[in-house]
Amino acid sequence: MGLSGFGGVLPWMHRVLVDRKGWLTEHEYVGLLALSQVLPGPNVCNLALVYGERCFGWRGAAAAMAGLVGLPLFIALIVAAVYAQIATNPALERAMHGMAAVAAGLVISVALRMCGALPRSIRTAMILIATSVAIGVMRWPLVNVVAVLAPISVALAWPKRSDDAV
Amino acid sequence: MTPSDYLALFAHFAVLSCLAIGGLTSVAPEIHRYVVDDRHLITSADFASAYTLGSIVPGPNMLFVTFVGWHVAGLTGALTVTLAVLLPSTVISIAAYRSAERWQTHPLVRALRAGLAPIAVALTLATGWLLARSTDTQWQPALLTLATIAVTLRTRINPLWLIAAGAGLGLAGWV
Numbered sequence: 001m002g003l004s005g006f007g008g009v010l011p012w013m014h015r016v017l018v019d020r021k022g023w024l025t026e027h028e029y030v031g032l033l034a035l036s037q038v039l040p041g042p043n044v045c046n047l048a049l050v051y052g053e054r055c056f057g058w059r060g061a062a063a064a065m066a067g068l069v070g071l072p073l074f075i076a077l078i079v080a081a082v083y084a085q086i087a088t089n090p091a092l093e094r095a096m097h098g099m100a101a102v103a104a105g106l107v108i109s110v111a112l113r114m115c116g117a118l119p120r121s122i123r124t125a126m127i128l129i130a131t132s133v134a135i136g137v138m139r140w141p142l143v144n145v146v147a148v149l150a151p152i153s154v155a156l157a158w159p160k161r162s163d164d165a166v
Numbered sequence: 167m168t169p170s171d172y173l174a175l176f177a178h179f180a181v182l183s184c185l186a187i188g189g190l191t192s193v194a195p196e197i198h199r200y201v202v203d204d205r206h207l208i209t210s211a212d213f214a215s216a217y218t219l220g221s222i223v224p225g226p227n228m229l230f231v232t233f234v235g236w237h238v239a240g241l242t243g244a245l246t247v248t249l250a251v252l253l254p255s256t257v258i259s260i261a262a263y264r265s266a267e268r269w270q271t272h273p274l275v276r277a278l279r280a281g282l283a284p285i286a287v288a289l290t291l292a293t294g295w296l297l298a299r300s301t302d303t304q305w306q307p308a309l310l311t312l313a314t315i316a317v318t319l320r321t322r323i324n325p326l327w328l329i330a331a332g333a334g335l336g337l338a339g340w341v
Contacts, residue, residue, distance in 0.1 A: 009226045010290065011325060019322070031279050034286035039262055041255020042228035043189040049259045061260055069252065072225020073232060077244060079223055080236040083215070091337055096218070098336025100297065101307035102328050105314025107294035112319065114287045124284045131288030136295040142192040143185075146285065154281030159273050 009044045009068065011106040014113065017051065024051075026117035033114070038150070045069065127153045167239045172246050175238065179231065179250035184258070190228040190251065191293075201234060208237040306341050 017024045024032070032054075036046030045065060052064030118124045127149060134145045167175075178200060186193045194217065201207045208216075216237060220230025228251065235247030269275045302308035314328055335341045 015325065030283050030286060033290075034279060034282040035263065035266065036259065037189070037286045037289055038282055039255065039259045040184045040186050041190070041259065042183075042186070042226055042251070044226045045228065045252065046255065046259045049256060050263045053260055053263050058260060061256075065252075065256065068226060069229075072223065072229060073248060076219075076223050076225065076229045076232045077236070077241065079219060080233050080244060083219065083233075094339060094341070095333040095336040097301065097307065098310065098332035098334070098341040099329050100301040100332075101310040101341060102314045102325075102332030104294055104297035104301055105311040106318060106325055106328070107290065107297060108311070109294075109315050109318035111287055111291035111294055112315070114290065118284055118287060119280075127281075127284040128288045128291075131285050132291050132295070135289060136292035142289075150282060150285060153285055154277045157281035158277040159280075 010047075011110045013044060013047055014110045026114065030114050030117050038146070123153070123156045127156070167243070172239070172242065175235075175243070176246050176250040179247050180254050183251045183253075183255050186255070190231065194230075197231065197234065201238060208234065212237045310335065310341055 014029060018026055018029050032047055032050050033043075036050050037043050039046045039050075045068060048064040048068045049061045052060035052062070054060070056063070115128070118128070131145065131149055134140050134149070135142060179197075182193045182196060182200075183190070185196075198210070198213050202210050202213055213234065216233035217230045219233050220227050223229060229248075231251050232244045232248045235244035237243070238247070266275060298308070298311050302311055310332060314332075317323060317328060318325065332341070
């Protein structure tokens with residue numbers, strides 16, 4: 001998966017874990033992603049770690065991380081070493097522009113798929129819209145937005161007594 | 167660079183990694199401030215190219231810090247920064263997940279999972295939106311983005327084909 005992730009690995013994580021291998025349901029994926037996003041550090045690495053840990057403990061976590069980061073890191077180091085030669089090639093810039101447009105579409109698609117897994121409630125919709133607007137449109141700092149909206153969302157999501165009744 | 171310089175670099179990036187809620191891109195401005203403005207370790211142009219490379223090279227986007235580290239101090243710089251960014255968050259993530267497992271049914275944990283889920287989805291949506299906004303400054307790339315969304319949602323085509331198509335259209339000057 002590390003090798004496929006041009007423009008970011010998140011769409012790939014979703015594609016492999018949920019769509020192709022069916023190792024996680026959409027719901028489970030969103031849960032793990034939520035956890036890895038609020039944990040500090042690179043999202044995608046956290047997601048791999050958490051998923052590896054879930055399957056095989058710390059060895060699974062290490063394996064998942066090594067797979068995700070190992071070879072790409074090696075490749076990145078090689079690219080860094082030769083970058084000076086390829087940097088200002090206008091053809092490369094044009095190709096990158098096209099790829100960036102596709103990458104944007106891929107990320108939005110994954111987000112839309114995940115929306116489908118969220119419980120259909122006013123709470124979810126409100127938090128979803130509020131966060132999206134605050135980060136995407138208003139461009140407020142991430143930490144501030146999460147610091148305000150997360151507690152609100154968690155408080156609203158607090159399980160009521162009736163949730164436990166069987 | 168002296169060993170203590172490397173240590174300072176490692177420490178700063180390790181701390182930043184612990185603050186990087188929502189991914190390393192959320193602290194990218196702070197990284198820029200530290201290596202470009204504060205310590206004058208690299209130029210602003212180098213930072214921009216590092217970020218771009220991080221996006222197109224296979225693998226997680228967080229690898230842009232590897233390129234930043236390379237600009238600072240070659241191979242050792244790249245490895246120092248990458249390790250600094252991965253180590254602390256790895257430890258925290260595993261510890262957090264294990265405690266989450268043990269406390270699965272606790273109302274707080276359930277509320278955390280349910281409450282944070284829409285935020286997680288919203289962050290992904292916002293990231294895609296921001297990417298689209300910076301790239302789709304004309305109707306052609308915007309159309310390409312929309313087409314990508316439509317194709318991805320409707321079919322099971324491997325995204326690599328879509329990315330290749332994007333590169334091809336870009337090269338052809340259409341985008």
